[in-house]
Amino acid sequence: MRSKLFVVLKTVFLGLGLLVLTPSVNPTSAGKPSNPPQATAMPQSTSSAPSQNTKSADQAKPLAVWECVTSWYGEPFDGQLTATGEIYDMYAATAAHTTLPLGSVVRLVNTRNQRSTVVRINDRGPYVEGRELDVSYEVARRLGFEQRGLAKVRMELLEVPSRPSPVRHD
Numbered sequence: 001m002r003s004k005l006f007v008v009l010k011t012v013f014l015g016l017g018l019l020v021l022t023p024s025v026n027p028t029s030a031g032k033p034s035n036p037p038q039a040t041a042m043p044q045s046t047s048s049a050p051s052q053n054t055k056s057a058d059q060a061k062p063l064a065v066w067e068c069v070t071s072w073y074g075e076p077f078d079g080q081l082t083a084t085g086e087i088y089d090m091y092a093a094t095a096a097h098t099t100l101p102l103g104s105v106v107r108l109v110n111t112r113n114q115r116s117t118v119v120r121i122n123d124r125g126p127y128v129e130g131r132e133l134d135v136s137y138e139v140a141r142r143l144g145f146e147q148r149g150l151a152k153v154r155m156e157l158l159e160v161p162s163r164p165s166p167v168r169h170d
Contacts (some may be wrong), residue, residue: 060107062156067111070095070153072140073125081165082123089136096123096134103161108135109154110143117142118158 074090084102095106100121100131109116119139126134133155137146145151 013154016087019054039047039141041144060158062107063160064156065154067152067154069150070108070133071126071128071129071131071136072135072146074137085120086122088123091138092136093119093139093142094122095139097118097121097132098126098158100122101160104157105159107156107158108133108143108146109156111152111154115143120151130163 023089073096078090082086082094082096088094095108097104100106102121105118106116106119106121107116117139118135119135122132126132131150133153135143140146140151141153143153
């Protein structure tokens with residue numbers, strides 16, 4: 001019981017810390033209209049070597065970086081609603097996190113083989129002690145741990161969706 005409470009408190013404080021430390025508007029898109037990327041349009045990278053030609057999400061400087069254990073979820077959830085109201089697609093580049101704002105974009109790097117990919121947070125979870133992230137089957141395949149089921153990944157927070165401006169009733 002005490003360890004579950006500790007994990008919950010740790011997760012809450014990590015989430016609050018991220019919210020405090022990250023700007024409300026992504027600095028790379030300040031002044032531009034916010035248009036969250038779609039899962040099908042997410043860039044994919046299988047190496048850590050950046051391209052010299054363009055500045056993409058694969059090259060963006062992270063707002064925060066940490067390591068965590070991740071698992072994947074697939075067929076039993078395919079077609080179900082996510083926390084964003086989207087239909088879960090196990091072949092999309094999406095992930096579930098308990099505290100990151102929905103719509104956040106993160107780069108994941110498998111610490112074992114250095115494969116990386118960029119995903120969008122569109123669901124809540126995982127609800128298993130010791131895990132901080134659940135990714136779609138496709139992401140697990142790209143990162144090379146679909147057979148193992150679990151992996152240690154480096155998470156690099158690239159973009160936090162801007163907060164909607166408050167509605168004024170005059």
